[in-house]
Amino acid sequence: MFEIFGTHITANGDFTPGDLTLMRSLSTIKKIRRREFLLQEGEVCRYKIFVTKGLLRSYCLKHDGTEHVMRFASENCWTTDHDSFKNQTPSVCNIEALENTEVVLWTRESLAELYTSIPALKSYMERLIDKSLRVSHERILKNISYTSEEKYEDFITSFPDVFRRVPLHMVASYLGVSRETLSRIRQVRMKS
Amino acid sequence: MFEIFGTHITANGDFTPGDLTLMRSLSTIKKIRRREFLLQEGEVCRYKIFVTKGLLRSYCLKHDGTEHVMRFASENCWTTDHDSFKNQTPSVCNIEALENTEVVLWTRESLAELYTSIPALKSYMERLIDKSLRVSHERILKNISYTSEEKYEDFITSFPDVFRRVPLHMVASYLGVSRETLSRIRQVRMKS
Numbered sequence: 001m002f003e004i005f006g007t008h009i010t011a012n013g014d015f016t017p018g019d020l021t022l023m024r025s026l027s028t029i030k031k032i033r034r035r036e037f038l039l040q041e042g043e044v045c046r047y048k049i050f051v052t053k054g055l056l057r058s059y060c061l062k063h064d065g066t067e068h069v070m071r072f073a074s075e076n077c078w079t080t081d082h083d084s085f086k087n088q089t090p091s092v093c094n095i096e097a098l099e100n101t102e103v104v105l106w107t108r109e110s111l112a113e114l115y116t117s118i119p120a121l122k123s124y125m126e127r128l129i130d131k132s133l134r135v136s137h138e139r140i141l142k143n144i145s146y147t148s149e150e151k152y153e154d155f156i157t158s159f160p161d162v163f164r165r166v167p168l169h170m171v172a173s174y175l176g177v178s179r180e181t182l183s184r185i186r187q188v189r190m191k192s
Numbered sequence: 193m194f195e196i197f198g199t200h201i202t203a204n205g206d207f208t209p210g211d212l213t214l215m216r217s218l219s220t221i222k223k224i225r226r227r228e229f230l231l232q233e234g235e236v237c238r239y240k241i242f243v244t245k246g247l248l249r250s251y252c253l254k255h256d257g258t259e260h261v262m263r264f265a266s267e268n269c270w271t272t273d274h275d276s277f278k279n280q281t282p283s284v285c286n287i288e289a290l291e292n293t294e295v296v297l298w299t300r301e302s303l304a305e306l307y308t309s310i311p312a313l314k315s316y317m318e319r320l321i322d323k324s325l326r327v328s329h330e331r332i333l334k335n336i337s338y339t340s341e342e343k344y345e346d347f348i349t350s351f352p353d354v355f356r357r358v359p360l361h362m363v364a365s366y367l368g369v370s371r372e373t374l375s376r377i378r379q380v381r382m383k384s
Contacts, residue, residue, distance in 0.1 A: 060333055068337040070329065083326045129321060134275045136328035137262065141252055143335035144368030145260040176336030 001029050004052040005104045008076050013120045022117060026110035032097045039095040045084035047105040051077050054101025055165055059173070060093045069174040072098075072162045078128060098166060143176060151175040152185050193221050196244040197296045200268050205312045214309060218302035224289045231287040237276035239297040243269050246293025247357055251365070252285045261366040264290075264354045270320060290358060335368060343367045344377050 002024050009015055009023070028047075032038060032054075039045050041061060049056070051073050058071040058079060070093060073079035084091035085108060106114070115122040142154060155171055156163050163171065172182040194216050201207055201215070220239075224230060224246075231237050233253060241248070243265050250263040250271060262285060265271035276283035277300060298306070307314040334346060347363055348355050355363065364374040 060337070062337050066337070068333060070333060082322070082329070086322060129325065130274070130278060133321065133325050133328065136325065136332060137274070140328060140331055140335065141260060141262060143332065144366070145252070145254050145258070174336070 001052050001102050002027065002104060004076070005050050008050075009121075009124070013124045015118070015120055019118045019120070023106075023114060023121070026106060026114060028105040030103050030105060032101050032103070034097055034100050036097050037094060038097070038103070039081060039084075039091055039093070041092060041094050042090050044088050045081040045091045045095075046107055048078065048080045048085060048108075048111060049073070049095070050104045051075055051079065052102045052104060054097060054099040054103075055162070056095055056101060056103075057098055057166070057170065058093050058095050067173055068176075069170055072159065072166065072170075072174070074162060074165070082132075098170075148175070148177045148181050149185055151177055152182060152189075193244050193294050194219065194296060196268070197242050200242075201313075201316070205316045207310070207312055211310045211312070215298075215306060215313070218298060218306060220297040222295050222297060224293050224295070226289055226292050228289050229286060230289070230295070231273060231276075231283055231285070233284060233286050234282050236280050237273040237283045237287075238299055240272045240277060240300075240303060241265070241270065241287070242296045243267055243271065244294045244296060246289060246291040246295075247354070248287055248293060248295075249290055249358070249362065250285050250287050259365055260368075261362050264351065264358065264366070266354060266357070274324075290362075340367075340369045340373050341377055343369055344374060344381075 005023075005027075006020050009020070038047070038049060038056065053075060056073045056079055057069055058073070058081070059067045059069045061067060071079060079095065081091040081093050081095070083089065088108065111125075115125070142151060146154065152171075152175065155175060168182055168186065169179045172179045175182070197215075197219075198212050201212070230239070230241060230248065231250075245267060248265045248271055249261055250265070250273070251259045251261045253259060263271060271287065273283040273285050273287070275281065280300065303317075307317070334343060338346065344363075344367065347367060360374055360378065361371045364371045367374070
């Protein structure tokens, strides 16, 4: 399972076999079953999570009990509650497996130790944060400027794999479009 | 004008008078008039911008010509096109002064030089990026989960100063709510 992470990280920076051994020694490998949680609201997010198999979703609960999907993370994706992980404060979101999933985990302390020993990992993570910021800005722009139809089309184009693996109501939740609107858009699209 | 930046930065990290002198020597101070641009779509964003007086807005143009406000930046705020500035690629947004505005500017090269000489500035900027990511995630959650009424109320509560200084159609654009809907919400709110 760690080999999948190894392949990913060596494709994204200049890492030695020794670096990989050190990263492995400070990691935890975990299998979680569908519907199991890696994080629940109110807990401190202890891990930065790399998905080697399966699919996770992060979602927040509104006071009326509705679920709002912040993020899907499938193979070769990182996920965490950035703020809770960074500051070790209670999380406002939940991370749940939508399929049987395998992950590699690092604590904040382990990562800090790795950054000191492996500068390439620190700069990889800085690039990851930059990318996360760019993706967030793009999503905000789509949120405020796209029609519901455009949001739906964009999701299918951007995440074809996730689209096949999650129920439509979760796509609706991610896009901030009502389930009814999305069903109607899908029906119109299937007829045309 | 630089003194305003000096007050801000010394309140947010451990900086010596020598650090401030160095930051000043590598900065550019600029006054721009209302409706002038600091950045236009297609240009490379050359500066990281600190506002000492006035108000800027960043906005993107959709293919149909509609404007979508990504951000307002008033006194003591930073702004830039993060992706364009970081990678020196053409920007997808515009930064325009909504009032006569005064700013302190640094190029990417100047900042790189400052980070090497002043580690406290590097960690201040890392905290700024973290904050920017957290604020972006909060905005996404609001975008996908709040009703139009909740978005409007939240804007007034979060940015009372900006709310007083910008026209309602720009607030509507920032929130991704139609101008008509926002006018209706405002009228209902004023009657109650």
